Amino acid sequence: MSRCRNSYQEQALTPLRLEELGASSGGGGPMGCRTYLQDSLDALLKEAKDKFKGYDSCSTPELAELAYKKVHDGSPLRLWKASVEVPAGPEEVLTRVLREQGRWDEDLMESRVVETLGDRTEVYQYTRNTMAPHPTRDHLVLRTWVTDLPKGACALVCTSVDHDGAALLGVRANVLTSRYFIEPCSSNKSRLTHISRVDCR
Template sequence: MMTQCHFSYMEESVPVALEELGTELHQDWRGYLYTCTTALLKEARDRSRGWVNVSCATDTLVDVAYKKVGDGHPLRLWRVSTEVEAPPLEVLQRVLRERHVWDTSLLKWRVVARLDALAEVFQYVCANMAPLAAKDFCVLRSWRTDLPKGACVIVETSVEHPDGPVMLGGVRGIVLASRYLIEPCGSGKSRIMHLSRVDTKGRTPEWYNKSYGHICALYLTRIRTSFKHNADGPESKV
């Protein structure tokens, strides 16, 4: 009967309203984001536990790994990391406010609602390969810059918001989890780690298993090279 109904966990990627986020943990959205941040820092300490390393064919400077999550949803959690020639606060700014620099598929973006100085509802639309429609995402995101040793974090998850309807005729994708940890690693450099689990809609689980992690790695490559270009400056002809 389930097969005839074409039931799939992929169809259960449904965002909750902002006021419902964290209710299963008896928290509000602030408590939910705090829990996500704590879990991210714990994951960073236990880097080898449960992860399967994958070679990145496009960039040997990016480490790629995945972990299966035992919640019934088929999508893996991907982890990508690399070093960037910029301090954590600059990398944080590049991820939060300068997505157009490193995401060439970005079509439109806006802040839907500012919740406090370190949290907002953010919406963005990315182009997709034909014939798939553009991907629209509406996420709650929060960031912290007060962690030990100058580290920064960004936590994002999809929410439903009345002021964030789908833009440009796109399809609403679901960010199940997106977490950035940016740590200083000496000489003005940072190490950025991104954990990502996103249902872009219109793809098979096999596509995610084969391709999605390498797309995450490509984003980090572009973030890294955007700073490298700035650091090198124009070449002088002698």
């Protein structure tokens, strides 16, 4: 059992610092960070354009669609997709996701913006309660969003990051992928699709 590696933490796949993000794209620092986020947005928009193909559907008692996709990178973690209709416009839904997490996340304990990097980019920290005896889960993510997409759609992408301004408030989860695509589907109604891949450790 000691040789099993079921966690990204055990495999030393820990979140990168801001200045390290995007290094694989030919740069680091602020420019590399922006490149990394833009690549994430582009990947999300491509999936949305392709109607999120390639996922295997799952049954759920909730009024939502649930599906997953296997990622062939040596980790057993799946990429999950959930979609639900919300009685609000895309920008209102985006505001709720960004600024009103306590309204829809019943396990949220606290949240704060650690650093603002631009009009639509920030480092955000939040902690979530978990079922005993599991410890509190601490999340520290770099996130950016856009609201000027065709047909009034909005998008938000997040990924874990290391930051000196955020003290550890529990077991630090590794958010490998968290992407939201919000599109209008009828009058004052939106379809929210969330794609996520998280190592809760």
